[in-house]
Amino acid sequence: MDSFANRRHIIRFVIILVGLIYIIRLFLLQVVDNTYKVTASSNVLRYVTQFPARGLIYDREGRLLVYNEAAYDLMLVPQQLEAFDTAEFCDILNVSKEYIDENIKRAKDYSHYNSSIFLKQVSSITYANLQEKLYKYPGFYVQARTLRKYTNENGAHLLGYVGEVNDKIIEKDDYYKSGDYIGISGIEQSYEEYLRGEKGVNVYLVDVHNRIKGTYSNGRLDKKAEVGSNIISTIDVDLQSYGEKLMNNKIGSIVAIEPSTGEILALVSAPTYNPELLVGRIRTKNYVNLMSDTLKPLFNRALMAQYPPGSTFKIINGLIGLQEKVLWTSTEHDCAGAYYSGRMRVGCHIHRSPLDFIESIQMSCNTYYCNVFRSILDNKKYPTIRESFDQWREYVMSFGFGQYLNSDFSNELKGLVPTKQTYDRVYGEKGWRSLTLVSMAIGQGELGTTPLQMANMTAAIANRGYYYTPHIVKEIEGDYSLDDRFYQKNYTKIDSNYFNIVIEGMDLAVNGEPGSGSTARTAHLEDVVVCGKTGTAENPHGEDHSIFIAFAPKDDPKIAIAVYIENGGFGGTWAAPTAKLMIEKYLNDSISVPWWEQYVLNAEINYNAETDKPLE
Amino acid sequence: MQRRINLWSNIDWLAVTIYLVLVFLGWVNIYAAVYNEEHHSIFDVTQRYGKQLIWISAAIVIAFLVFIIDINFYSYFAYLVYGVMIFLLLAVLIFGLEVHGARSWFQIGNIRIQPSEFAKIATALALARYLSTFNVQLNTFKTYLRVAAIILVPAFLILLQNDTGSALVYFAFIMVLYREGISASVLLLGFFVIVLFILALILEKLIIISLSIGVVFIIFWILNRKFKNVALGFGILMASSAILYGLNEFLVLGLSYYYIMLSALGFSALVYIILSIRYKVRSVILLLVFLLGSIIFTFSVDYVFNNFLEEHQQKRINVVLGLESDPYGVEYNVNQSKIAIGSGGFSGKGFLRGTQTKFDFVPEQSTDFIFCTIGEEWGFVGTFFVLGLFIFFLYRLIGIAERQRSSFSRIYGYGVVSVLFFHIAINIGMTIGLVPVIGIPLPFFSYGGSSLWGFTIMLFIFLRLDASRLEMLG
Numbered sequence A: 001m002d003s004f005a006n007r008r009h010i011i012r013f014v015i016i017l018v019g020l021i022y023i024i025r026l027f028l029l030q031v032v033d034n035t036y037k038v039t040a041s042s043n044v045l046r047y048v049t050q051f052p053a054r055g056l057i058y059d060r061e062g063r064l065l066v067y068n069e070a071a072y073d074l075m076l077v078p079q080q081l082e083a084f085d086t087a088e089f090c091d092i093l094n095v096s097k098e099y100i101d102e103n104i105k106r107a108k109d110y111s112h113y114n115s116s117i118f119l120k121q122v123s124s125i126t127y128a129n130l131q132e133k134l135y136k137y138p139g140f141y142v143q144a145r146t147l148r149k150y151t152n153e154n155g156a157h158l159l160g161y162v163g164e165v166n167d168k169i170i171e172k173d174d175y176y177k178s179g180d181y182i183g184i185s186g187i188e189q190s191y192e193e194y195l196r197g198e199k200g201v202n203v204y205l206v207d208v209h210n211r212i213k214g215t216y217s218n219g220r221l222d223k224k225a226e227v228g229s230n231i232i233s234t235i236d237v238d239l240q241s242y243g244e245k246l247m248n249n250k251i252g253s254i255v256a257i258e259p260s261t262g263e264i265l266a267l268v269s270a271p272t273y274n275p276e277l278l279v280g281r282i283r284t285k286n287y288v289n290l291m292s293d294t295l296k297p298l299f300n301r302a303l304m305a306q307y308p309p310g311s312t313f314k315i316i317n318g319l320i321g322l323q324e325k326v327l328w329t330s331t332e333h334d335c336a337g338a339y340y341s342g343r344m345r346v347g348c349h350i351h352r353s354p355l356d357f358i359e360s361i362q363m364s365c366n367t368y369y370c371n372v373f374r375s376i377l378d379n380k381k382y383p384t385i386r387e388s389f390d391q392w393r394e395y396v397m398s399f400g401f402g403q404y405l406n407s408d409f410s411n412e413l414k415g416l417v418p419t420k421q422t423y424d425r426v427y428g429e430k431g432w433r434s435l436t437l438v439s440m441a442i443g444q445g446e447l448g449t450t451p452l453q454m455a456n457m458t459a460a461i462a463n464r465g466y467y468y469t470p471h472i473v474k475e476i477e478g479d480y481s482l483d484d485r486f487y488q489k490n491y492t493k494i495d496s497n498y499f500n501i502v503i504e505g506m507d508l509a510v511n512g513e514p515g516s517g518s519t520a521r522t523a524h525l526e527d528v529v530v531c532g533k534t535g536t537a538e539n540p541h542g543e544d545h546s547i548f549i550a551f552a553p554k555d556d557p558k559i560a561i562a563v564y565i566e567n568g569g570f571g572g573t574w575a576a577p578t579a580k581l582m583i584e585k586y587l588n589d590s591i592s593v594p595w596w597e598q599y600v601l602n603a604e605i606n607y608n609a610e611t612d613k614p615l616e
Numbered sequence B: 001m002q003r004r005i006n007l008w009s010n011i012d013w014l015a016v017t018i019y020l021v022l023v024f025l026g027w028v029n030i031y032a033a034v035y036n037e038e039h040h041s042i043f044d045v046t047q048r049y050g051k052q053l054i055w056i057s058a059a060i061v062i063a064f065l066v067f068i069i070d071i072n073f074y075s076y077f078a079y080l081v082y083g084v085m086i087f088l089l090l091a092v093l094i095f096g097l098e099v100h101g102a103r104s105w106f107q108i109g110n111i112r113i114q115p116s117e118f119a120k121i122a123t124a125l126a127l128a129r130y131l132s133t134f135n136v137q138l139n140t141f142k143t144y145l146r147v148a149a150i151i152l153v154p155a156f157l158i159l160l161q162n163d164t165g166s167a168l169v170y171f172a173f174i175m176v177l178y179r180e181g182i183s184a185s186v187l188l189l190g191f192f193v194i195v196l197f198i199l200a201l202i203l204e205k206l207i208i209i210s211l212s213i214g215v216v217f218i219i220f221w222i223l224n225r226k227f228k229n230v231a232l233g234f235g236i237l238m239a240s241s242a243i244l245y246g247l248n249e250f251l252v253l254g255l256s257y258y259y260i261m262l263s264a265l266g267f268s269a270l271v272y273i274i275l276s277i278r279y280k281v282r283s284v285i286l287l288l289v290f291l292l293g294s295i296i297f298t299f300s301v302d303y304v305f306n307n308f309l310e311e312h313q314q315k316r317i318n319v320v321l322g323l324e325s326d327p328y329g330v331e332y333n334v335n336q337s338k339i340a341i342g343s344g345g346f347s348g349k350g351f352l353r354g355t356q357t358k359f360d361f362v363p364e365q366s367t368d369f370i371f372c373t374i375g376e377e378w379g380f381v382g383t384f385f386v387l388g389l390f391i392f393f394l395y396r397l398i399g400i401a402e403r404q405r406s407s408f409s410r411i412y413g414y415g416v417v418s419v420l421f422f423h424i425a426i427n428i429g430m431t432i433g434l435v436p437v438i439g440i441p442l443p444f445f446s447y448g449g450s451s452l453w454g455f456t457i458m459l460f461i462f463l464r465l466d467a468s469r470l471e472m473l474g
């Protein structure tokens, strides 16, 4: 019945064979091979992490922005601790006895056998002193690290900062250990993987006197640290610092993009802060201070503040009207200072009437765009407004609104373009008409856009119909290229020939004869043709926000810019001259009319007002 | 009363003693592995060693419970237990808790249970039940298919939980199948596939193809015993290769050696087929199919390796094969483990005196790498003793299995032996760098309730069957 009983011998043989192989291996490993032995006098291996220098950050012209400085952490392995002269130790380190007791206890709580940081970022002088006497303090050793340094105080928001990893990150990513640094925002965060390099480790033999006797096993287990890759940012640091200067004593944002590449030339969020504040031991204290500042200097308005686009959005509605063939260059509308329909009234300002399409942009007539917007939504081509609205929404989205642009910043806001469901919920599926939505004709109402999105829209107009996804990094040193998405054109759903028509209007808005009703003459430059459009975002909490978008030169755009000045009122008052100065600075590197510069620099716009500040 | 007394005196007390010694040594070594000066009592239940003591006490109670269950329960309900286990494995995929990337735990209150540790028992029972069924023999395709299903269904479900190590354990049942009469050629074929897989990763394809051809010629000779046929076949292959090579050189076609070799092989194969039909030479076509299969397999290994294994699994295999160096990752762990064991020397550093294993340099110190602590603190003496004890234990269990009158008990016994052997061989082999890092526990030693209970139940069911071996019919 059991004819395979003999096979038990083979099975036993296999088991014993494996056992024998293992025992021979163990004998070789434990008795014969001396590589793994550690003599009694040097019975401690110390694993010292080699922290690589973080990659440097340059501006687009190769000017250094961020570099590193050496810093030293005093580390402690509690298990190797012996009694020592506390008074002398306090003296060297310039700390209190309580600090020492407290931190020894903390280190023990963390682990007896693993090292933890005892004192962070000891100065080079202290380090030199300490190094000589370290033999008296078994269990302590010094670990070299690097700290960020900045060549100037500009660009804090876009550079971002570096901070210690938290438990969540440690748990998610094996690479990081407690006490390591990681990029927390801006370029430092988005390009962390490239900037950080690769940690290494040196294994040393340490004797009982805390002296390193040499590398263990001839460095066979060592791993060299790899220095992080340098990054060349798209920023023009001159333009960036000029923008920050202009925005002094104001709240708001400037974003400038090179239309032919999508490279961000400047990204200003005001008020800003000095990036040095968030480095080293002072970081936590300063961070708390900045967080509690009512003007929210840590808040990156360029990416995260959401405003209605205001009248600048008329350009988009105009383009959609042209594309949908409900509007022609010759279309004229009367304006008697306001748009009336039933009980609805949308105010306008005083200008001559009637206006054709190009003049409507030049003079920014609200009435004209209420008509345009309604003819888009009431287009007979579509069975109901729900379809025509969807179509309109698709056009708007093709400019990058209402979605993440997918720039290389991680904290972009999506902005807001309402869906038909939004209105269905409020009015019911059949309860809304074009008139219901008419405030969006002039860029108010349910729309929300970020300054970055506005600058991107301007770049799309400057390119006559497409944009490159905006990005802040131009080049990563080494064999890396940027993500493919930054090299691809994103086309809007509007044909390129229609752009030339609106650009004529934007030209006239800036460069029309004095007295012709041009709304943006404050952005006029003598030797550069600037094309622009003013806007005013309604602000329920106080004075309206001043908006201006522009690009220049008209025929070969080198810069597209969006300026937001909170509580600045009409777009032509503050935003337009600010944009003009930025354009001139970038294109000519000089300011032709210093008076304008003084005008903007001296302005202190609602900086201390209570109106638009969050409550404490 | 009579029966109970019999039962106690029929227990294999030697096996029970070894079990208790192993569990005790495990506990002591967990204490050493995670020793913490602040909590120096080995009974401190806030620490792993205290908790392990609770698991051990519970395991002993469980062992007792296993013993008082009626013997027929295990064979009668083998399929039911198996079915319930499959259900639990499915349930854990949906409701389970993810720990270290593997969704293989149920959380009930404070206790986490890992069903895969118990699924092995159910599989061993079901396999024993099926193979002991009257007139089931391991020689028909249908039987192979059913046996494969019993073994591979739980393995596949565990693989889905992302617990590759526990899934691989099911390969161990091959030992049971071998004992119960699976054809040696099936095993040889399996062995050949594994060797081919490893070779395909290390060597050039050209070399592997040449080797396979060599193997086929050897088999051909073994089957036919006619040197003339072998020489002729070899001559045809050489001649066609030479001609194709010459043509390639002469006409400057620039074909790679692959094409030359494969074309020559294809041409020769045609000649072989014609000759074998003409002269009625046996098994030529079968051998050609085998050769074709191994060539296709060789070429598909890269694809399988790159597409079906995860990056860390590829890395582990590459490190063991010496194809990749990764001193800070996988290799780091193995290196640390080897340093710890190696630094123990002949007699070890002494209890609680280990330095390497205390720095958390060795990962998973109290679970998968517990053997390092033994090696460091007790030296070669300790590792020799523990390994020797394990081998002796397995030897003893085989002895017990062989004395069963019922084939159900014997087959189940071999199931226990094979699973234990696989765990021991892989776990210890991993710590000394002989096999890839596969995260499975060392039986009775590693920290953790599920695995300890799983192995305890598995073992004691077998000892229970053994205690009543005289009552059961063959």
Ligand SMILES: [Zn+2]
Pocket (backbone or CB within 6 Å): A335, A336, A337, A338, A348, A349, A351, A364, A365, A366, A367, A368
């Ligand atoms: Zn008007």
